Amino acid sequence: MHRLGITPWESNRIPPALTNIAGGPSHAGIALDLGCGTGAHAAHLAESGWEVIGADVSRHAIAHARARSTRVDWRVVDITRETNALDDLAGRVDLLLDVGCLHGLSDIGHQRWAHVANLVATPNAQALVWATPPRGMPYRFGPRGISPTKVRALLGRTWFELDDRPDPDWYHYRRRP
Numbered sequence: 772m773h774r775l776g777i778t779p780w781e782s783n784r785i786p787p788a789l790t791n792i793a794g795g796p797s798h799a800g801i802a803l804d805l806g807c808g809t810g811a812h813a814a815h816l817a818e819s820g821w822e823v824i825g826a827d828v829s830r831h832a833i834a835h836a837r838a839r840s841t842r843v844d845w846r847v848v849d850i851t852r853e854t855n856a857l858d859d860l861a862g863r864v865d866l867l868l869d870v871g872c873l874h875g876l877s878d879i880g881h882q883r884w885a886h887v888a889n890l891v892a893t894p895n896a897q898a899l900v901w902a903t904p905p906r907g908m909p910y911r912f913g914p915r916g917i918s919p920t921k922v923r924a925l926l927g928r929t930w931f932e933l934d935d936r937p938d939p940d941w942y943h944y945r946r947r948p
């Protein structure tokens with residue numbers, strides 16, 4: 772999609788769910804943006820004082836992201852296949868961000884996403900995820916979606932849900948210490 776220039780999800784508007792965390796009291800740790808695309812959210816976090824790693828499978832998107840900001844560690848990574856590309860972040864990430872990547876992954880991709888989340892997160896880390904529910908079959912365009920039950924199952928045991936979700940498509944979790 773990035774290569775074809777078809778990126779309907781793109782907007783430079785930073786969602787309040789993220790600005791609240793970016794400038795909040797526990798701000799300025801290490802953040803990992805999974806499926807960062809062209810990097811608007813990662814760049815915003817970097818400008819807010821965070822040390823940020825932005826990972827995306829698309830070289831095209833990361834090229835745009837690099838042009839957007841030099842303050843982020845941009846990486847071309849398929850998070851469902853190259854999980855060891857993020858091994859250097861093990862136990863170091865205070866904020867895991869995913870705006871629209873998880874809900875497009877396969878079932879195996881979900882498991883690998885959860886593996887990455889659990890690998891990189893510090894105790895007490897936050898996870899902020901925007902994911903839409905399944906749209907039913909057959910879906911031709913757009914993400915397949917992921918149910919709240921599935922998101923909770925992926926993060927459920929080692930994370931707990933915070934009750935400040937601005938709307939049902941946002942998930943805000945904290946890792947258990």
Ligand SMILES: C[S@@+](CC[C@H](N)C(=O)[O-])C[C@H]1O[C@@H](n2cnc3c(N)ncnc32)[C@H](O)[C@@H]1O
Nearest residue numbers: 780806807808827828829849850851870871872
């Ligand atoms: C809907 S876009 C959202 C991009 C960005 N987070 C935003 O909000 O603008 C989903 C992104 O996930 C990336 N993506 C999909 N599968 C991925 C994977 N296996 N590993 C890394 N990135 C992936 C896509 O390349 C795309 O940039």
